[in-house]
Amino acid sequence: MSILLDEHTRVIVQGITGREGSYHTTRMLEAGTKVVAGVTPGKGGQSACGLPVFDTVAEAKAATDANASCIFVPPAGAADAIMEAASAGIKLIVCITEFIPVLDTARAMLVVREHGATLIGPNCPGLCTPGQGKIGIMPYQIFTPGPVGFISRSGTLTYEVVALLTEAGIGQSTCIGIGGDPIIGSTFVDHLKLFEQDPQTQAVVLCGEIGGSDEEDAAEFIKTMKKPVVAFISGRTAPPGKRMGHAGAIISGNTGTAQGKVAALQAAGVPVAETIFDIPDLVKAALARRV
């Protein structure tokens, strides 16, 4: 098994006719993802990547029984696209789009919560269940199926660490990039809960970074978990008050520091890797303890 993305997942792509949308739809199809339709208002009735295109998510869902959506809509329309998907009854929404005004995301979240949907992102690489496919832009070839769940606020750092795990012979159940914005649809805790329930997952790697308190919340939750978690926090050398690329990666006053997050995780009994190269060994040790 896996979480969120499995053989029952039927994906539509909002913004399929754009450059990014069509490129990544093809990659998703290559990865074996069941992408069933695209949505671009004004292009209903056309086709893209060999898939039918609809004007609205409601029409696409009615025609294809889709249950997930991947959003490549530009920032000005992305929050509307999230609301459209949630309102149409799509339960898993993955928003890749970066640079969405944060109040737009906050508004979209009101609708996501109202409809009981799960939003991954925005400003995220999506998710991947090795052997099943991927929703988003992760490079599928670096993954390999296995027992480790993976959650990260970053994109390329995810690939870096996953590549290390795969090289070390450690496969993954599902890997999720939750996104680098200050307001994101789902948090570490949301996914830790799912991994805790997932039979395939035996351990979880959590890659956090400076800003906010998601990692601290995760540490609190991990205290109640049965499965082992290994963590890494980036941004130890980041100065306060500076936005480090991600809109959400900023130390405000004394909150959101790497040191604080490391301390919170360690207090919860989580081994925290000094550098990413330490992660595979920590995971192996965790899996060994588990068995």
Place this chain on the structure above:
Amino acid sequence: MSILLDEHTRVIVQGITGREGSYHTTRMLEAGTKVVAGVTPGKGGQSACGLPVFDTVAEAKAATDANASCIFVPPAGAADAIMEAASAGIKLIVCITEFIPVLDTARAMLVVREHGATLIGPNCPGLCTPGQGKIGIMPYQIFTPGPVGFISRSGTLTYEVVALLTEAGIGQSTCIGIGGDPIIGSTFVDHLKLFEQDPQTQAVVLCGEIGGSDEEDAAEFIKTMKKPVVAFISGRTAPPGKRMGHAGAIISGNTGTAQGKVAALQAAGVPVAETIFDIPDLVKAALARRV
């Protein structure tokens, strides 16, 4: 018994320090209404009409355990006052204010419904339970306690008809002016339901007028009622497309005509008075049938 306003009703007045607010608060107190406090932002700690004044409804409710409010706030702040009362947990809200922008009322109604409150008005004379008191601006001396419930979209027409009833020896349980705006907090049907349940009420007089379809809806509901209803509809001579004083009293195309309303009521078995002078006899006949 009576509906809405009884011996347990504890009233605050929003806008108590204004000219209208203070004048009518004194009249309400004279009528025996349990007015317990006033609210005027910026005048908390003062007193008016012998009552304590608070800055907010929340404070007034906490201090006095009020469960009803009468609003005399000017149009620009009246919808906010309704939302304030509903959000503070006030369950009966009577809004006298006329000339409220209709979208403001529509917004306020979202909050009223969310909190399960009852709004009477806006643009209404309020309500009166003879022997218990009144909330609003009705002239208390014309009422007398008795078995007839009364609902009207108009103010002075209510007084006119009530005076005829009282002269004819027919007393009233509760009289409600629901207001002349296109969007009002509670309808004929809402109050017909309450009168149907009220042990004191033996018959109901309904005074409708042109515009909208509240009377038609009432006719539909009356078909299911056990208690007799007598009706009167004003505006038989009103031309289409003209607003007859009340913002809600307008015939649009073929909808909202007096003729249509009379026909709907008669089809529901309701005797409809030709002129208001016929009302007392129709009520007597209805009460006689009832006994």
Place this chain on the structure above:
Amino acid sequence: MKIHEYQAKEILARYGIPIQPGRVAYTPEEAEAIARDLGGPVVIKAQVYVGGRGKAGGIQFGNTPEEARAAAARVLGMNIKGLTVQKVLVVSKLEIQEEYYLGIVLDRKTQAPVVMVSTAGGVDIEEVAATTPEKIIKQPIDLRWGLRPFEARNILARAGFPSAVIARGGSILTALARAFIESDANLAEINPLVLTRDGQVQAADAKIVLDDNALYRHRDYAAWEEPEEANPLEFEAHKEGLTYVKLNGNVGIIGNGAGLVMTTLDMVAACGGKPANFLDIGGGARAEVMAKALTFVARDPDVKGILVNIFGGITRGEEVARGVIMAQQQLPAGLPIVVRLSGTGAEEGRAMLKDAGLDWGKDMRDAAQKIVAAIQAKEKGQQA
């Protein structure tokens, strides 16, 4: 408050809705000049506050500036349903491929603005509603959100709009909803919304009715109010703060409270009279307001007698009587007036009226009968 097509389009343009270029002309010469500026064929559209101007000949075409001038000359001064055309809108002619309907109207039942759209545009929407209601898709707007773009697109898709119109039509509908809400409209419609032969989507005609109660927060729109109504007295009354509606009869009617005045109208009709107007002086009126109302009603040359019907509450009978007596000198000599007073101060008021030699009725019916009889007697006297 009604506004003209060109004003409605000015509002739409503020919200980014595409409209044809054009301007308002008050003379044929101005129309010609505008047509020359625009270049190409133009449409000349009468700007009056009534519908059905097309059937009445109020919309004409001109292929050249000279034709535009001639067309404007025909339309200006034209009488449409009792209104004289004083200005025309001159706009570039569109090459129309399809016509659609977009409308938003305040709905009493759902207590919200309701969006109505149809692919059957360019015709009377009430007729579509009556004959083929399935062609109209309706949906209420959640005022906390406004109409979100995806909702607008969904409505158009459900109504069967072609894909080519859904994206831009959705933006236009979203903007129309913003215009409706932010302008405090009671009605806002684009009929037709057109798809042109070259693929543009534009608002070819527009109608907006604003909420009178909200004009205080829209000073720019309030300034558009004009004395162009069928009856100029209604415009003046509004400026004077009186709630006045002109009717077809000869019995002037004044009362306090809309329901009571309407009932008085009905009562006069039941007694064989014909009401000349509706005039509500509202609650708590003083003598001066009463006097102003009387002289105002008497300015209507159709009025042959006046009935004043007051149920005193906040309004006091003495004040009413004092106002009637004040006005008496300014009224035409011999104009019958009957006053009915009840409630607060009625006794005192009646005594004052008696002293002044004025008629009064014991109740509404009695007063109505008296004024109708007085007018009939006078008319007979004149005929004799």
Place this chain on the structure above:
Amino acid sequence: MKIHEYQAKEILARYGIPIQPGRVAYTPEEAEAIARDLGGPVVIKAQVYVGGRGKAGGIQFGNTPEEARAAAARVLGMNIKGLTVQKVLVVSKLEIQEEYYLGIVLDRKTQAPVVMVSTAGGVDIEEVAATTPEKIIKQPIDLRWGLRPFEARNILARAGFPSAVIARGGSILTALARAFIESDANLAEINPLVLTRDGQVQAADAKIVLDDNALYRHRDYAAWEEPEEANPLEFEAHKEGLTYVKLNGNVGIIGNGAGLVMTTLDMVAACGGKPANFLDIGGGARAEVMAKALTFVARDPDVKGILVNIFGGITRGEEVARGVIMAQQQLPAGLPIVVRLSGTGAEEGRAMLKDAGLDWGKDMRDAAQKIVAAIQAKEKGQQA
């Protein structure tokens, strides 16, 4: 995006929030003229993008225009936390009776703007939060409604604001919330909100931080962006579309993806180096962007060597290599560069780099060790 106090107050004024009269001066003479226009005592306030300017002497007073000129002369050119004061705001001095705090900040946890108010105003609110948190009342804003007037009054009442301030303070807080939402702010605060001796309620100081991602819909505010930051390179980088943060070390760092770049910084530090900057080229960058990034980083005189760390996905290794080779000629001769490539096109890219004689690392750690060693070797060489 940070904006100055006078700009924040311009936004507040648009929403009807009362502020002191005043203008910005760039010279002591201008300050004197403004003080003369205003009449009476004035306050001269340094306009710089940092807090704590009062303690640093950046706020001074003048009772006469001459004193204003002298005060402005002292403040202009002053260095406050590394920033040079280039303009001052000259405003009429208020006779302050009480000081309060009103603030709205985007809260990650509630995923909404949160209102924070306190009767302990005029001081650092973070200090109040740390020492007497019970003096701060917080409440999230429902974005569907905005902050309604009654909610604003309720918050102030709960925080213990005096009755005299609740009505006007409530209007101000409602307006502040509208300004926050409609301007797409991340932070908006009035500190202090003052009650003056003559009973006025005014915003005496204001701070607003805008959402960079929303500036596309606020062109007027976007025009306020200034190269006044501590480091002018950051401003230029932003204009060039690069995500660049200046740091204190000497190892220039470029990578793709914020998390990866941050991790590279950490890795360099772990290897004994000190990062000179953060630069994220984003996803799918072409050779031209890579080249621009390299020349940009090299413009920092502190940079003694550059590490490029790319995990190829959408970004292709050949493009990265091509960009590095393109930039090489423009970079200072002998500046050590180490490139680490992985993922898509890494093989090809590495071959290109080898041909060009450039260093590369087999993984992030190896590359970090190499650049740190190269810089240390060079420094030793220079010392020798």
